Amino acid sequence: MTIDGHTKVAGIIGWPVEHSLSPAMHNAAFEALDLNWVYVAFPVAPEGVGEALTGLAAAGCAGLNVTIPHKQAVIPYCSSVSDAVEAIGAANTLIPDGDGGFRADNTDAAGFLRALDAAATIDLSRAQALVIGAGGAARAVAWALRSRGARLLVSNRTDTKAAALGPTVPFSASALDEACSSVDLVVNCTSLGLDGDEVPEDLPLDGLRSGQIVADIVYRPGGTPWLAAAAQRGAITVDGLGMLLHQGADSFTQWTGAEPPVEAMKHALRRAT
Numbered sequence: 001m002t003i004d005g006h007t008k009v010a011g012i013i014g015w016p017v018e019h020s021l022s023p024a025m026h027n028a029a030f031e032a033l034d035l036n037w038v039y040v041a042f043p044v045a046p047e048g049v050g051e052a053l054t055g056l057a058a059a060g061c062a063g064l065n066v067t068i069p070h071k072q073a074v075i076p077y078c079s080s081v082s083d084a085v086e087a088i089g090a091a092n093t094l095i096p097d098g099d100g101g102f103r104a105d106n107t108d109a110a111g112f113l114r115a116l117d118a119a120a121t122i123d124l125s126r127a128q129a130l131v132i133g134a135g136g137a138a139r140a141v142a143w144a145l146r147s148r149g150a151r152l153l154v155s156n157r158t159d160t161k162a163a164a165l166g167p168t169v170p171f172s173a174s175a176l177d178e179a180c181s182s183v184d185l186v187v188n189c190t191s192l193g194l195d196g197d198e199v200p201e202d203l204p205l206d207g208l209r210s211g212q213i214v215a216d217i218v219y220r221p222g223g224t225p226w227l228a229a230a231a232q233r234g235a236i237t238v239d240g241l242g243m244l245l246h247q248g249a250d251s252f253t254q255w256t257g258a259e260p261p262v263e264a265m266k267h268a269l270r271r272a273t
């Protein structure tokens, strides 16, 4: 790839952001389509979000992803927000608005549904799902599932946040195991499982059934212990890399107007994990 005076710059803001797989995924996509674009990680401290967005917009940044902890903080600095951002209260994709600023979208929701569709067959309009977690990603997943007509149960360490999303289940392995027996789909949207080789003790295990769909939006090299344990019990598993891939593919199209080279992006993610 040659970087020259015409190169368009996209990137991701987060704190920390060095671990992000998005640069590998998006640069592979630009290369696959021979686009003169580059994607970089911008470490932006929480107190610098407004300044960073103003500066990046002024410098002609052609598209941004937003990750932890800025998904809510960016919203007031955007000129407009999509229906998804309005409903979810978090943004992960910023698109130049043509007027020196950014408009905000949330592609996590659509990315989750595409990953689910790619891995499993389920009629969500007849399904009940258990969403574990109530942070930004959980709100996106809950909104996505509801948009297809799913009924939800929600569980979170901080119960008041779960209650804002739907009927709650106490956040304990025993209560979650019991809830699992009556749902078609279980999704872990907490950050539990990011580290360590053991299945996190608060996540359900004994209640998971063969044939049940179990999704973990946490991604890490080799997958998460909880999802591996679910697969051992015969569950149909959906890993977090699929959501990462499809939210990125959606962002890519919004910035470039091009069809995303999904296979190239998937290979780049596999190489990077």
Ligand code: NAP
Binding pocket: 068, 108, 132, 133, 134, 135, 136, 137, 138, 156, 157, 158, 161, 189, 190, 191, 192, 194, 202, 217, 218, 219, 240, 241, 243, 244, 245, 247
């Ligand atoms: P967030 O807004 O900070 O929410 C974190 C969630 O995890 C909250 O529900 C929080 O509970 C819970 N949690 C954190 N530590 C916990 C602990 N020790 N015990 C129990 N619950 C705990 O973060 P987020 O944006 O929702 O992201 C959550 C995870 O999803 C992260 O690992 C992120 O990398 C992943 N993610 C993946 C994708 C993808 O494309 N695959 C996209 C977005 C996010 P409280 O409310 O009680 O604090």
